[in-house]
Amino acid sequence: MARPQTFIEEEVLEKAMHEFWRSGYATTSIKELVEATRLQPGSLYGAFKNKRQLFIRSLELYFEQLFEDIKQAVDSEDKAEKRLRKLFDCLVVNFSFRSEQKSCFLLRTLLEVQQNDNEISVMVRRMYAQIEAEIYGLLVDARLQGSLKPGASPEIMARMLMSNIFGLQVYSHISSEEYELEQTINNIMCIFTTNRY
Amino acid sequence: MARPQTFIEEEVLEKAMHEFWRSGYATTSIKELVEATRLQPGSLYGAFKNKRQLFIRSLELYFEQLFEDIKQAVDSEDKAEKRLRKLFDCLVVNFSFRSEQKSCFLLRTLLEVQQNDNEISVMVRRMYAQIEAEIYGLLVDARLQGSLKPGASPEIMARMLMSNIFGLQVYSHISSEEYELEQTINNIMCIFTTNRY
DNA sequence: ATTATTACTGAATGATGATTCAATAATTGT
DNA sequence: ACAATTATTGAATCATCATTCAGTAATAAT
Numbered sequence: 275m276a277r278p279q280t281f282i283e284e285e286v287l288e289k290a291m292h293e294f295w296r297s298g299y300a301t302t303s304i305k306e307l308v309e310a311t312r313l314q315p316g317s318l319y320g321a322f323k324n325k326r327q328l329f330i331r332s333l334e335l336y337f338e339q340l341f342e343d344i345k346q347a348v349d350s351e352d353k354a355e356k357r358l359r360k361l362f363d364c365l366v367v368n369f370s371f372r373s374e375q376k377s378c379f380l381l382r383t384l385l386e387v388q389q390n391d392n393e394i395s396v397m398v399r400r401m402y403a404q405i406e407a408e409i410y411g412l413l414v415d416a417r418l419q420g421s422l423k424p425g426a427s428p429e430i431m432a433r434m435l436m437s438n439i440f441g442l443q444v445y446s447h448i449s450s451e452e453y454e455l456e457q458t459i460n461n462i463m464c465i466f467t468t469n470r471y
Numbered sequence: 472m473a474r475p476q477t478f479i480e481e482e483v484l485e486k487a488m489h490e491f492w493r494s495g496y497a498t499t500s501i502k503e504l505v506e507a508t509r510l511q512p513g514s515l516y517g518a519f520k521n522k523r524q525l526f527i528r529s530l531e532l533y534f535e536q537l538f539e540d541i542k543q544a545v546d547s548e549d550k551a552e553k554r555l556r557k558l559f560d561c562l563v564v565n566f567s568f569r570s571e572q573k574s575c576f577l578l579r580t581l582l583e584v585q586q587n588d589n590e591i592s593v594m595v596r597r598m599y600a601q602i603e604a605e606i607y608g609l610l611v612d613a614r615l616q617g618s619l620k621p622g623a624s625p626e627i628m629a630r631m632l633m634s635n636i637f638g639l640q641v642y643s644h645i646s647s648e649e650y651e652l653e654q655t656i657n658n659i660m661c662i663f664t665t666n667r668y
Numbered sequence: 669a670t671t672a673t674t675a676c677t678g679a680a681t682g683a684t685g686a687t688t689c690a691a692t693a694a695t696t697g698t
Numbered sequence: 699a700c701a702a703t704t705a706t707t708g709a710a711t712c713a714t715c716a717t718t719c720a721g722t723a724a725t726a727a728t
Contacts, residue, residue: 472702472704473702473704473705474703474706475705476705511707512708513705513708514705514707517704517706
């Protein structure tokens with residue numbers, strides 16, 4: 275028995291998320307969010323409490339979407355190498371060439387907040403832990419299929435792959451030659467799997 | 472024939488640099504810089520024009536110092552593997568365990584400014600290009616000494632090393648177990664050099 | 669139709685941001 | 699000692715920030 279919301283929260287979050295993603299937490303102003311979402315300040319505050327909560331919800335939405343893509347890559351029916359390659363696509367290639375912004379929202383946030391906002395920092399670390407767990411699962415699979423280079427444990431390899439993914443994400447900021455990136459990904463695949471590329 | 476400056480610019484820059492490094496460009500306020508440098512706003516503006524120029528000078532100072540360390544590592548008399556290891560120390564280990572802040576100022580800045588401030592973005596990319604050139608030189612040396620794994624070219628390897636350095640810097644944000652980091656560095660050394668670790 | 673309840677609007681608020689500037693202080697050259 | 703010049707001070711300025719709130723609108727229940 276009251277006036278209903280005139281907007282769909284997820285649609286608004288999607289728009290806010292893109293603003294935060296592009297400009298960062300600190301430098302995205304309420305004014306920009308008002309323009310992006312087409313909601314007035316009062317409505318934003320009514321629905322999301324404040325800027326920080328809106329940011330947190332945006333980050334969560336981003337992660338949900340990313341994690342769905344990752345799972346789709348990791349859980350597909352392909353051979354392990356192909357799934358690993360798909361993982362690189364959704365974590366690296368997509369950001370460098372298939373989106374106007376350069377880096378993953380999680381990465382950007384991790385470096386922006388640092389010790390500044392511990393709660394958000396912990397959130398991001400937990401998200402990355404989930405991604406790393408997916409990679410670990412993929413590697414265990416790959417080992418069973420015999421497509422993993424012997425040597426290091428899947429645990430260690432998962433860590434190294436995470437590190438390589440971060441590395442590529444950052445490197446694509448300083449030089450975004452597509453063929454160089456492809457070459458580097460192939461080299462990494464070479465290091466971790468038994469295939470040739 | 473005028474009143475002399477009562478401060479040494481480099482000393483002030485050093486203090487400002489640490490503030491920017493810790494809090495980022497946008498979130499470091501003039502008030503904080505005034506406290507850190509113990510100069511009044513007017514003096515800061517008199518000497519450095521504005522916040523942005525002060526930031527740029529801070530970034531340059533940071534790079535000078537870092538690059539000196541890098542050169543010292545790369546140009547030392549040791550064998551190539553040892554010099555590579557020293558490079559990891561000054562680009563990765565130092566940030567993770569020997570300083571209160573987690574990441575390299577350059578990395579932080581690269582991700583903060585992105586498309587937001589093209590001039591600063593270009594500056595950082597140029598600085599990284601210089602670092603990569605040093606790594607390239609080291610690898611050419613290593614190849615002559617026979618301590619580089621055959622296969623990829625020094626050019627490609629330099630790119631991969633840069634990427635791995637970025638990766639480790641980021642990874643140390645989400646998990647800063649020192650022995651894990653050491654292990655990963657050793658694994659990377661393994662991949663690039665002919666030695667065993 | 670009326671009432672209770674909740675949503676929406678957008679101007680107002682108060683804090684804080686970067687930057688400027690008039691007043692004052694410390695020099696050097698004459 | 700005085701004039702010319704430049705540095706320092708810190709309050710003032712003006713823009714912008716996040717947030718609130720009084721007024722208005724839209725719905726459901728009665």
